[in-house]
Amino acid sequence: xxxxxxxLKAHRxxxxxxxxxxxxxxxxxxxxxxxxxATSSNIQAVTVIRVRKTETREQLAALAGNQxxxxxAGAFLVFCADVARPRFACEMQGGRFAQGMTEQFLIxxxxxxxxxxxxxxxxxxLGLGICYIGGIRNHPQAVADLLQxxxxxxPVFGLCLxxxxxxxxxxxxxxxSVVLQEEYYPAHQNQQAIEAYDQQMRDxxxxxxxxxxxxxxxxxxxxxxxxxxxxxxxxxxxxRGFSMR
Amino acid sequence: xxxxxxxLKAHRxxxxxxxxxxxxxxxxxxxxxxxxxATSSNIQAVTVIRVRKTETREQLAALAGNQxxxxxAGAFLVFCADVARPRFACEMQGGRFAQGMTEQFLIxxxxxxxxxxxxxxxxxxLGLGICYIGGIRNHPQAVADLLQxxxxxxPVFGLCLxxxxxxxxxxxxxxxSVVLQEEYYPAHQNQQAIEAYDQQMRDxxxxxxxxxxxxxxxxxxxxxxxxxxxxxxxxxxxxRGFSMR
Numbered sequence: 174x175x176x177x178x179x180x181l182k183a184h185r186x187x188x189x190x191x192x193x194x195x196x197x198x199x200x201x202x203x204x205x206x207x208x209x210x211a212t213s214s215n216i217q218a219v220t221v222i223r224v225r226k227t228e229t230r231e232q233l234a235a236l237a238g239n240q241x242x243x244x245x246a247g248a249f250l251v252f253c254a255d256v257a258r259p260r261f262a263c264e265m266q267g268g269r270f271a272q273g274m275t276e277q278f279l280i281x282x283x284x285x286x287x288x289x290x291x292x293x294x295x296x297x298x299l300g301l302g303i304c305y306i307g308g309i310r311n312h313p314q315a316v317a318d319l320l321q322x323x324x325x326x327x328p329v330f331g332l333c334l335x336x337x338x339x340x341x342x343x344x345x346x347x348x349x350s351v352v353l354q355e356e357y358y359p360a361h362q363n364q365q366a367i368e369a370y371d372q373q374m375r376d377x378x379x380x381x382x383x384x385x386x387x388x389x390x391x392x393x394x395x396x397x398x399x400x401x402x403x404x405x406x407x408x409x410x411x412x413r414g415f416s417m418r
Numbered sequence: 419x420x421x422x423x424x425x426l427k428a429h430r431x432x433x434x435x436x437x438x439x440x441x442x443x444x445x446x447x448x449x450x451x452x453x454x455x456a457t458s459s460n461i462q463a464v465t466v467i468r469v470r471k472t473e474t475r476e477q478l479a480a481l482a483g484n485q486x487x488x489x490x491a492g493a494f495l496v497f498c499a500d501v502a503r504p505r506f507a508c509e510m511q512g513g514r515f516a517q518g519m520t521e522q523f524l525i526x527x528x529x530x531x532x533x534x535x536x537x538x539x540x541x542x543x544l545g546l547g548i549c550y551i552g553g554i555r556n557h558p559q560a561v562a563d564l565l566q567x568x569x570x571x572x573p574v575f576g577l578c579l580x581x582x583x584x585x586x587x588x589x590x591x592x593x594x595s596v597v598l599q600e601e602y603y604p605a606h607q608n609q610q611a612i613e614a615y616d617q618q619m620r621d622x623x624x625x626x627x628x629x630x631x632x633x634x635x636x637x638x639x640x641x642x643x644x645x646x647x648x649x650x651x652x653x654x655x656x657x658r659g660f661s662m663r
């Protein structure tokens with residue numbers, strides 16, 4: 174264990190921020206750290222859009238399911254998977270871009286996440302708190318319109334950054350023994366470990382909500398995966414050029 | 419700038435490793451740091467498989483396009499996107515899993531990448547070098563068979579970890595001004611900046627290869643995106659339950 178691993182293990186999402194602004198220098202430093210992450214074949218399929226305008230932030234907050242910290246955070250970034258830039262480069266060289274490959278969707282999405290996580294680690298090391306905003310995929314077309322995203326670009330998630338005005342506890346995770354396996358995927362799911370984690374999460378929710386929420390992990394998973402989630406996404410992506418061939 | 423941002427910006431892939439083994443304690447610490455990353459709705463859709471057996475490593479190295487460091491690295495991990503576990507939890511609660519949603523494919527893939535990047539930062543802070551292995555997607559079905567992956571699980575990438583036996587320079591990235599935008603996606607691609615970066619990459623490749631490789635970024639992008647990449651992926655994913663609806 175060292176300072177870095179301590180920092181990583183101390184992560185929790187922050188949803189209340191002070192008024193202290195986040196300077197351009199800090200954002201530049203954070204995104205530069207993001208760019209240093211590995212990228213598949215150096216494609217760098219990422220564009221980060223910093224949204225400053227309050228009006229745009231308010232619209233994004235509403236589209237993301239009324240997450241007001243999209244407005245109140247010191248800075249708000251939208252991380253976009255971007256194969257429009259490599260396409261431009263390919264065409265600069267007289268090539269013909271092979272649009273809509275599943276592999277391209279995948280590497281661009283992974284590039285975005287690797288970049289963003291480096292940004293998060295940098296931000297937390299600089300004393301900021303963060304919160305990922307997957308809710309911008311609720312209405313992906315409206316978000317794309319607001320940010321004037323062209324074909325071959327899609328918004329993966331937003332990121333709130335700012336100086337924290339709260340200090341929540343870290344959220345318990347599944348036991349390492351469930352997540353880290355040796356040689357093979359196990360033949361059976363470890364129900365006992367999941368039930369133990371369920372109990373831990375029930376206690377966690379109870380303590381965080383003063384007894385109001387008493388759900389378990391598997392109950393949350395039933396609610397999350399037992400219904401069609403964001404069915405609009407496929408058609409949206411296909412309309413952007415990410416057509417999964 | 420602090421020690422963490424310095425560490426992040428110093429990243430480069432390592433492909434030559436010493437014989438020094440990587441202890442179980444270090445891998446546990448690294449994956450625990452990985453688990454601390456943000457996860458969409460706490461789904462934790464990640465399973466990490468540590469492959470120790472030389473025979474399996476040799477098969478994976480061959481499948482990944484003869485990348486021998488898959489065998490020689492102190493440790494080799496395969497990061498799998500896993501919605502089989504949340505599905506099991508959903509069904510434990512009497513729910514009916516909504517299979518094949520694009521959103522699930524997306525959040526599982528993002529979860530894996532956020533987790534892996536935290537693992538990478540932890541590993542580098544502990545003095546290890548790393549290399550992501552996207553090449554395991556060359557033959558995804560063979561990899562899935564080797565690791566006995568069930569439905570609803572797919573291998574996103576591998577990760578070599580070990581003590582470095584080389585010290586390559588960092589690879590230049592696109593200028594920050596290209597990647598970080600204000601308010602909107604730009605109306606036009608910045609061809610001038612791309613051409614300047616092309617020149618920088620030509621110099622980088624030349625210096626790294628002793629003059630043998632003199633390609634530019636846009637030439638690399640033409641080679642990469644000007645052809646169908648991994649067309650087998652879509653059918654493979656669809657057969658796993660990731661059917662993009």
